[in-house]
Each structure stands twice: as structure tokens, then as C-alpha cells.
Amino acid sequence: MKSARKNDTGEVGSDLSEQIKAATKDNHVRAENTQLMLSYQKGQITLPQYKVLLCSLYEIYKALEEELDRNSSHPAVAPIYFPQELARVESLERDLEHFFGSDWRKRVIVPAATHRYEQRLREIGRENPALLVAHAYTRYLGDLSGGQVLGKITQKSLGLSNKEGLLFFSFPGVTSPNRFKQLYRSRMNSIELTEKERAEMLEEAVSAFEFNIQVFDDLQKMLSVTIATPDQSHGSFPTAMLPSSHIMQFTVGLCVALATIGMGMYAL
Numbered sequence: 001m002k003s004a005r006k007n008d009t010g011e012v013g014s015d016l017s018e019q020i021k022a023a024t025k026d027n028h029v030r031a032e033n034t035q036l037m038l039s040y041q042k043g044q045i046t047l048p049q050y051k052v053l054l055c056s057l058y059e060i061y062k063a064l065e066e067e068l069d070r071n072s073s074h075p076a077v078a079p080i081y082f083p084q085e086l087a088r089v090e091s092l093e094r095d096l097e098h099f100f101g102s103d104w105r106k107r108v109i110v111p112a113a114t115h116r117y118e119q120r121l122r123e124i125g126r127e128n129p130a131l132l133v134a135h136a137y138t139r140y141l142g143d144l145s146g147g148q149v150l151g152k153i154t155q156k157s158l159g160l161s162n163k164e165g166l167l168f169f170s171f172p173g174v175t176s177p178n179r180f181k182q183l184y185r186s187r188m189n190s191i192e193l194t195e196k197e198r199a200e201m202l203e204e205a206v207s208a209f210e211f212n213i214q215v216f217d218d219l220q221k222m223l224s225v226t227i228a229t230p231d232q233s234h235g236s237f238p239t240a241m242l243p244s245s246h247i248m249q250f251t252v253g254l255c256v257a258l259a260t261i262g263m264g265m266y267a268l
């Protein structure tokens with residue numbers, strides 16, 4: 001059963017696709033305004049930022065797509081199951097190999113927020129697969145919307161040639177993202193949901209955005225405790241993490257102390 005809902009901007013129809021968009025509108029604005037997404041919009045995305053983002057996206061899509069595959073015949077999942085057109089894991093694996101080299105699997109580092117997101121995906125895959133629709137919507141429709149612009153910005157900001165390291169953004173099975181999004185929305189609208197299930201779905205979509213926001217915030221924190229490194233070349237993980245940062249602080253402190261003592265002795 002479907003019901004009409006209203007939001008701040010006025011009437012919202014009874015379709016799930018409209019309701020989910022309205023329910024997550026404010027969260028979308030918050031996601032766009034995370035430090036990481038702002039760097040993107042200013043065309044200031046750096047290689048370290050992009051590399052850690054790819055690592056987290058890989059873990060997220062691995063969980064999402066494994067759960068979608070396992071539940072592909074579930075009545076709520078089947079209508080929005082488009083592995084040929086949408087699956088991202090293989091593209092992410094190739095992008096990671098491009099940046100980290102053949103041993104990329106050992107070099108994937110993700111923050112706690114990414115683990116929490118993955119765990120939620122596994123949990124709903126086991127216990128309430130219909131909610132995977134909210135997560136698939138949040139990621140795939142985002143990738144087919146703003147994500148397309150982000151791909152172009154990444155290429156330009158990082159000076160990458162052709163599609164190297166950028167397969168994540170490219171959907172060869174989707175000729176027109178806008179037409180595909182329409183098809184996807186109509187499939188979402190065909191899912192039979194009770195009022196309670198619909199309310200849970202909208203709530204889960206809000207959570208899905210929040211998981212993404214937390215991942216972006218954690219990635220930004222992870223990068224802020226790293227030392228900017230001049231070597232951003234292929235294959236090198238860009239971050240000298242916290243321990244090195246402490247060593248650097250200690251070394252600088254020691255130099256300042258020695259200089260101060262030296263000046264004191266000179267004055268004597």
C-alpha cells in the first residue's frame with residue numbers, strides 16, 4: 001500500500017522514488033558539504049584523497065554487491081538487480097591495482113566508519129534484504145548523477161590520461177544515465193511494500209547517506225594525520241600515518257630545543 005507524503009518543499013507523490021529523494025534531501029546536502037566532497041567540487045581532490053576513497057568504496061561495494069547477489073531473487077531486490085549495468089567491484093579492483101600495484105589487496109586501508117557501513121550491509125543482507133534497495137539507490141543513483149561530474153573532476157585534478165584509474169566512474173553498460181535512472185526509479189516504484197516497510201526503507205536511506213558522510217569524515221581525519229608527501233607516484237601509499245607524524249613532531253621539537261640551547265650557550 002502506498003501513501004502520499006509531504007516535505008518542506010510541498011507535495012511529494014506516493015512513489016517510493018519520490019519519497020526516498022524527498023526523505024534524503026537534507027542528507028544529500030550534508031554529504032555534498034563534507035570536506036572531501038567540497039575538495040571535489042573545488043577541483044582540489046588530491047591523489048592521497050582519491051586513493052583512500054577508492055579503498056573504502058571497494059569494501060562498501062564488495063559488501064553491497066555480495067549481498068545483492070545473494071538476495072537477487074528476493075521480491076524487493078529482483079526489480080532493482082542490475083549487475084551487468086551497475087556492478088562496481090571489478091572496476092574498483094582494476095583502479096586499485098592501477099594505483100597500488102599487483103599487491104593492492106594488502107594495501108587497502110579503511111577507517112572504522114567503513115567497517116560499520118559494511119557490517120550494516122551484511123546485517124540487512126542476512127536479516128532484511130528489502131532494505132538493500134535503500135543502499136543500492138543511495139550509491140548507484142548517486143554514481144549515475146553527481147558521480148559522473150566527479151569522474152571528470154578527478155581526471156582533471158589528478159591529470160590522469162584517458163580512463164586509467166577512473167573505471168569506477170564509467171558505466172559501459174549504461175548508454176544514458178538519465179534514462180537508466182528513470183528505469184531504476186520505475187523499478188523501485190514497482191516494489192510492493194507495506195506502510196511499515198516503506199517507512200523502514202526511507203529511514204534506511206537516510207542511514208545510508210549518514211554512513212557515507214561518516215566514511216568521508218573519517219577519511220578526511222585519516223588524511224589529516226598524515227604528512228604531506230612529495231612522492232605521490234604510482235603505487236606508493238601516500239600516507240605516513242600517525243606514528244611517523246609523531247616522529248616528525250619529536251624531531252622538530254628536538255631541533256628547536258637544540259637550537260635554543262645552542263643560542264643560549266652562544267649568548268654566554
Ligand code: HEM
Binds near residue numbers: 017021031041145209
Ligand atoms: C560533490 C558531491 C555531490 C554532488 C555535486 C552531487 C550532485 C548530484 C546531482 C546534480 C544530482 C541530480 C539531482 C537530480 O537529478 O535532481 C544528484 C543526485 C543524487 N545524488 Fe548526489 N551529489 C554529490 C554527492 C552525493 C553523495 C555523497 C551521495 C550518496 C552517497 C549522493 C547520492 C545521490 C543520489 C542517491 C541521487 C539521486 C537522487 C534521485 O534522483 O532520487 N550524492 N547528486
